[in-house]
Amino acid sequence: MKPKAGYDYLATAAHFAAESSTGTNVNVCTTDDFTKSVDALVYYIDPDNEEMKIAYPTLLFDRNITDGRAMMCSVLTLSIGNNQGMGDVEYGKIYDIYFPPAYLRLFDGPNCNVVDMWRILNRGMSNGGLIVGTIIKPKLGLQPKPFGEACYAFWQGGDFIKNDEPQGNQVFCQMNECIPEVVKAMRAAIKETGSSKLFSANITADDPNEMIARGKYVLSQFGPLGENCAFLVDGYVAGGTAITVARRNFPSQFLHYHRAGHGAITSPQTQRGYTAFVHTKISRVIGASGIHTGTMSFGKMEGDASDKNIAFMLQDDEADGPYYHQEWEGMKQTTPIISGGMNALRLPAFFENLGHSNVILTAGGGSFGHKDGPKPGAISCRQAEESWKEWKAGKFGDVSLSDGIIEFAKTHEELKGAFLTFQKDADQIYPGWKEKLGYTGESSVQAATFDWAKKAAAA
Numbered sequence: 001m002k003p004k005a006g007y008d009y010l011a012t013a014a015h016f017a018a019e020s021s022t023g024t025n026v027n028v029c030t031t032d033d034f035t036k037s038v039d040a041l042v043y044y045i046d047p048d049n050e051e052m053k054i055a056y057p058t059l060l061f062d063r064n065i066t067d068g069r070a071m072m073c074s075v076l077t078l079s080i081g082n083n084q085g086m087g088d089v090e091y092g093k094i095y096d097i098y099f100p101p102a103y104l105r106l107f108d109g110p111n112c113n114v115v116d117m118w119r120i121l122n123r124g125m126s127n128g129g130l131i132v133g134t135i136i137k138p139k140l141g142l143q144p145k146p147f148g149e150a151c152y153a154f155w156q157g158g159d160f161i162k163n164d165e166p167q168g169n170q171v172f173c174q175m176n177e178c179i180p181e182v183v184k185a186m187r188a189a190i191k192e193t194g195s196s197k198l199f200s201a202n203i204t205a206d207d208p209n210e211m212i213a214r215g216k217y218v219l220s221q222f223g224p225l226g227e228n229c230a231f232l233v234d235g236y237v238a239g240g241t242a243i244t245v246a247r248r249n250f251p252s253q254f255l256h257y258h259r260a261g262h263g264a265i266t267s268p269q270t271q272r273g274y275t276a277f278v279h280t281k282i283s284r285v286i287g288a289s290g291i292h293t294g295t296m297s298f299g300k301m302e303g304d305a306s307d308k309n310i311a312f313m314l315q316d317d318e319a320d321g322p323y324y325h326q327e328w329e330g331m332k333q334t335t336p337i338i339s340g341g342m343n344a345l346r347l348p349a350f351f352e353n354l355g356h357s358n359v360i361l362t363a364g365g366g367s368f369g370h371k372d373g374p375k376p377g378a379i380s381c382r383q384a385e386e387s388w389k390e391w392k393a394g395k396f397g398d399v400s401l402s403d404g405i406i407e408f409a410k411t412h413e414e415l416k417g418a419f420l421t422f423q424k425d426a427d428q429i430y431p432g433w434k435e436k437l438g439y440t441g442e443s444s445v446q447a448a449t450f451d452w453a454k455k456a457a458a459a
Helices: 009-019 033-037 072-079 114-120 144-155 175-193 208-228 240-249 276-286 305-315 347-354 374-392 401-409 413-421 423-429 433-437 452-458
Strands: 041-046 051-055 089-091 131-135 160-162 198-202 229-234 255-258 290-292 318-320 325-327 335-339 360-362
Touching (some): 072 276, 144 160, 144 374, 175 208, 198 208, 229 240, 240 255, 347 401, 401 433
């Protein structure tokens, strides 16, 4: 927090805490001893580094009248409410937040997570590895049949498909026409590949009743494949209420938290709001099964390699934040979903930075942009994980990660195809790849085109 010019740091910090708890801009006659006992307290300041720490009595936060449970909207109303517009504050941003065990237990937390996906995919219940997923592209503009055909094409090699965050019930692609096409494609892909498939349907809406109606409709269409369907909610733009509506009305579905819009307050360029770390930590508390976490600087979205601490906070039973150590009291993990410019060539270094591959990938361009189409695109991403694991195991000898991946690509056409497709990435990440793979072709390769009628007939 930084006070405006001419204001004392301690006095401004105290005003900041008062505004976000029991205080008013003047002393009021109704303040009594109990009121004073629940004041938010500033217990640490470092003016030179613009740091302060505030403790909020949990009694301040609102509770449900229906079940006595906690609500995140109350936490945010106090901690990041009116204090964001105070006249004596230049800016204030939350970098970490701690939830005491007794209070943490009053939140829902996740009911499903990647473990359930691994089970559906017959990978066991631990260390099931990468869920190879995609986003149907183009983002908008596909009508129901082409949408279903795109799903079918990807599912030939991949596991998981999500609606892009704006896809829902557009007049040219209404749910009552599109979802049946998705179900048909899933059934055909399962029959053809012998493997289960997953789909994340966007049920985001302004009206909770509309969200519930969408969820019920989707499940009615998936029928016995209902557990193969996740529900996507745009958790930042629709708010925590939308997440809770989905979590409580559909507890058996994987709750897919999309964070579109979050950068308006979480970006390092923004000095107000809270960080991406805080945002994702909150998502676990309120029950998200998985949340998009960016690509930790390995994709196209804003981020940093140190963002792996976000994944640790989401997945571990205890983890260190920038300032606080959080114990999760056995609360289920929230799974990192990585997206934004990822492809097979970028994945190995991402896994090496994170230390594991137990995440969900949604690679749109990385799949549909592959020179041979979405099936090889999906397979190339799976091979990227396999190549990283083999390099870690020392199969290629004492060589660099990039050389190990190139060696693997020599005998795996789909991964080799990723080199030929994403050549700018290849040049940057894998120096000398052309000579090592014996490639002397054109400098760029166009993505495959598809005969939708032919794909429909196959489906």
